[in-house]
Amino acid sequence: MDDAPFTTIIEPFRIHSVEPLTMTTRAERQDHLRTAGYNLFQLRAQHVLIDLLTDSGTGAMSRDQWAAIQHGDESYAGSPSYYVFVDAVRELFPFEHVIPVHQGRAAEKILFSALGGAGKVVPNNTHFDTTRANVEASGASAVDLVIAEGRDPVSDHPFKGNMDLAALEALLAARADDVPCVMVTITNNSGGGQPVSLENLRGVREICDRYGKPLYLDACRFAENAWFIREREEGQGDRDVSDIVREISGLADGMTMSAKKDPMGNIGGWLAMNDDDLAQRCRNTLILTEGFPTYGGLAGRDLEALAQGLREVVQHDYLRYRIRSTAYLGEALVKLGVPVLTPIGGHAVYIDARALAPHLSPLEYPGQAVAVALYELGGIRSCEIGTVMFGRQADGTEQPASMELVRLAIPRRTYTQSHIDYVIEVCERLAAVAPSLPGYRITSEPPVLRHFTASFEPLR
Structure with a gap:
């Protein structure tokens, strides 16, 4: 028998319910x-x-996500749904502090309210719109440092989302005291949904370590980025995507997440980090703007759906x-x-x-x-x-x-x-x-x- 793969793209699911579309002239x-x-x-x-x-938030939730919603516990504080959610996040992103928010821009707002400020500079491969806006709303400057190939629409570079390491080094050499953190967006949305390689992330980590700067991920499309690493980066082809995600997160000190992307939610997000003092400041802002730390602007049923989505996306x-x-x-x-x-x-x-x-x-x-x-x-x-x-x-x-x-x-x-x-x-x-x-x-x-x-x- 011929075991060659078929060329037809088949969805690994079948349709369970439908909604009508409106035809217009x-x-x-x-x-x-x-x-x-x-x-x-x-x-x-x-x-x-x-x-x-x-x-963002426009995908279809699965049968198992809808079933998980029925487990949602709406207790104001200490809901078991929060712990289901946190365990699912830490399975892929083992950060000490996981702070739920209603969507990714809330995580950005809280983070840069704590880290930003006039005269500060935040480098990124490429800031997306709300990230840039929240950096600039704090008074800081948002600087994009993607590689040259990432600005060329027809370049065939396999990792056009990579950070320009030389440019990052030069910025930190000149203005290290003004840089509260370094960010990397995976995949690089503004640059065409292009991935960042493990090799590049390791290079960013090494530079951050030399200058004593924390590295944060804007990780909305982490699973897609990990799949590209598996498909395109030498030595990664036999790895499980979950393992690649864990290595990516292990290179960082924290993350922002819009869970309306790869975590398969219609709403939700989180801010995560290892810094105890920063986490306390962020939780204080969370209580003022989003909600109690164990729900953060989300219903318990949302937290349960996101936990299931994290299992499915990898x-x-x-x-x-x-x-x-x-x-x-x-x-x-x-x-x-x-x-x-x-x-x-x-x-x-x-x-x-x-x-x-x-x-x-x-x-x-x-x-x-x-x-x-x-x-x-x-x-x-x-x-x-x-x-x-x-x-x-x-x-x-x-x-x-x-x-x-x-x-x-x-x-x-x-x-x-x-x-x-x-x-x-x-x-x-x-x-x-x-x-x-x-x-x-x-x-x-x-x-x-x-x-x-x-x-x-x-x-x-």
């Missing part, structure tokens, strides 16, 4: 865009056919399907000539809007133009990750982002292959009309995180 979608100020975050979800805005059959199905979309777009960031990341495919619509300048927001067109053409909601998201500086000035990307984030266990085939077809039509896409201008915007609530209008 192009004219209806044009009306919805005008009502939303051409901001896809402002669309009503029922007007979206395929929602690839984010993979299963090899799931991760093989997850990474391969995302690559299926990316590879199809490459074949069609749609420019995408490569190698394909774990949780999303990133269209290179600068290459797709070169007639638009960065301040005409080509990413926004492409994202709006995707919705108008086929009801697909995506997310601009370019000058709209990152162009506005802390001093109020604006400058072009290093890349103009449109992220097609794939919710976990939510869409089937036929849904993705439809996305591919819409992207093919998008490529045909890309040379005629109008640019956009911002008509109103808040002072921070403007991409969530700004209003736009097309440039005619």
